[in-house]
């Protein structure tokens with residue numbers, strides 16, 4: 449049957465493509481189905497990914513896809529998987545546009561979705577001057593007047609990391625703060641201020657933050673922002689399949705990236721630390737582990 453594959457990879461961004469590379473090089477019949485919505489789409493430059501430091505992330509994915517599709521057993525479909533059903537001898541996969549496919553194993557490389565605060569201007573700055581990760585963008589944003597949009601433990605975590613990069617830091621809790629007196633003492637000693645007024649608006653020029661406006665207090669001039677955003681799984685397929693999710697909202701996986709459901713593997717942001725290198729590494733591990741299982745079954 450032409451719609452039958454050894455492995456279907458749901459999500460064809462960095463993690464999914466990396467898994468496909470390992471499987472294609474192992475001559476496995478692979479289908480990648482990708483919705484084309486990677487989480488880093490707004491960012492013009494990706495950093496801290498060896499050999500691609502500073503490159504446009506879409507270009508990195510384009511090169512990856514081109515290299516993966518050079519392997520003759522790998523196919524790529526644009527589309528969104530709407531349903532995956534586990535049968536006794538494999539998985540039935542449906543796409544929103546009516547595609548039906550069958551696979552022995554499934555890799556979910558579906559990523560996560562950031563839940564933006566409803567603050568005017570935030571979305572336009574995301575990935576440009578409002579970021580989540582000091583390792584991805586910290587060097588470029590260093591030594592600027594910097595805001596940390598977070599509260600409590602998360603804000604303390606950011607404060608320690610960001611203080612290494614800028615000494616001009618203000619924490620914005622956008623409502624009542626949740627710091628104990630010990631944390632306030634530590635922050636005060638580092639000259640880090642807390643503003644707990646509600647944020648009205650982020651002013652910016654083409655995504656570059658210029659200032660933050662509040663309800664009932666003067667505007668703060670900052671040109672960089674770190675935001676500790678809540679997130680959710682990008683896709684409900686892991687949930688549909690019954691994959692266990694941990695207390696941080698990530699899919700539970702073992703050392704071979706297998707989820708708690710036999711034959712279902714996860715890699716990339718949906719199950720690990722968020723970075724291109726980790727997405728590529730966990731994709732490679734998932735691919736290698738699946739190939740090993742298939743080799744053992746056939747031997």
Ligand SMILES: Cc1cc2nc3c(=O)[nH]c(=O)nc-3n(C[C@H](O)[C@H](O)[C@H](O)COP(=O)(O)OP(=O)(O)OC[C@H]3O[C@@H](n4cnc5c(N)ncnc54)[C@H](O)[C@@H]3O)c2cc1C
Pocket residue numbers: 458459460461462463464481482483484485486487488489490491493494495496497527528529530557558559560574575583584585682683684685715716717718721722723724725727
């Ligand atoms: C703004 C921003 C900037 C970043 N900058 C950096 C950086 O500079 N350096 C760095 O190392 N990391 C950076 N990251 C993190 C990095 O982008 C992620 O770690 C990486 O994208 C994770 O890859 P992934 O393949 O797991 O998920 P994603 O890249 O998010 O891709 C998931 C893919 O799965 C698809 N998908 C989801 N559900 C379905 C479905 N049901 N059917 C079909 N397809 C589906 C999506 O459409 C998407 O294409 C950044 C992240 C953000 C948000």
